[in-house]
Amino acid sequence: MSSESLFARAQQLIPGGVNSPVRAFRSVGGAPFFVQSAQGATLTTADGQELIDFVCTWGPAIHGHNNPVIRDAIADALNRGTSFGTPNPYEVEMAELITRFVPSIKKVRMCNSGTEATMSAIRLARGFTQRDKIIKFAGCYHGHSDSLLIKAGSGALTHGHPDSAGVPASFAQETIVLPFNDTAALTEAFAANPGQIAGVILEPYPANVGLIKPEPGYLNFLRELTAREGTVLIFDEVMTGFRLAKGGVQELEGITPDLTTLGKIIGGGLPVGAFGGRADIMDKLAPVGPVYQAGTLSGNPLAMAAGIAALKLLEETGTYERLAALGQQVQAAVSSALQAKGLPAQVPQVGSMFCTYFTETPVRDLASAQTTDTELFARYFRGCLEQGVYLPPSAYEGCFISTAHEGAAIDRACEIMTRVIQSL
């Protein structure tokens, strides 16, 4: 069955033919491919094409697809049963691993997705502070819960605007959206809402709008301001957690948030999320505290086994150095090809994450990121896809590298990307 006929069938029965919108390729044109199997750095499509994959299932596959260690861990757990609905030993081991990797997390609760993690962390921040308002930043993505599907608009300081139909305006009003990297906007928002801000949530390196680094001192400013205001600081490390360092961006930047949300890598390719942090805040959760949060499949043994195996693999010496070397190799290849071609562009990269902005404007927030030439990106994307490299099908998504890209795959990908840039 070809991708074309599968997509035709899917479109009859699934909205847009996909179970997550970006997969439909709407912003890059063309029809999506279906994947039959994946191994290491490579996807094999239903049409038999092999693609070097820089999406890595949107982050989780840091050890490459179908990693044998993770597969064995799942198989072992599978022999014992798929779900118990009771506590199981894997959950304890997972909690021990998370709290060891991320020292700001003293207590942790497992859930089934990044969306659940951020949604629950927001409720917890509100329950803990007994305040209603939250601050998020334009361009940061925190999953699709009502409080967080809001982006900036004029007057965002006082009135949020829903980004999605179906989010009541009354909910959106509780979410204040600010530009990233703007300390004055933060100061103003706190001054305009005294004693009302329950939490500030951010991707400490915003990576759902490409890849943006905080300016020096910005995260420190935010930490000090929120501590002074009694506001819960939430680092959403669903993407960056375990990817850039065992302890995420908070380890790299030396900042201690009050709560952290996790997902993606933590499930080893199965659906897992987690949120955790200060014990006094986490103990507000049911059954010890008044903030309700629950999940039929939370802490699922198969998912925990996969996640535990993925996290333990990260402890092998040199993992992050290897990943960073791969990131630097791609960064150097792509940026020198762009320069040779005379195209104004930026290729931000941290460790095993990178993206390409086709713009001269230095990117420091959503507005500057939106100066990227999306039409040019679409041509770049399609050129790479034709020649066997799969980039995320959107100008605003970051690329991910796995340890399985080391060697032939990364060399070949760099060659292909260079050739495609020459032809743009």
Ligand SMILES: *Cc1c(COP(=O)(O)O)cnc(C)c1O
């Ligand atoms: C992917 C992502 C989420 C949402 O996670 P899902 O598992 O897709 O619900 C939340 N926050 C960040 C930073 C993410 O990258």
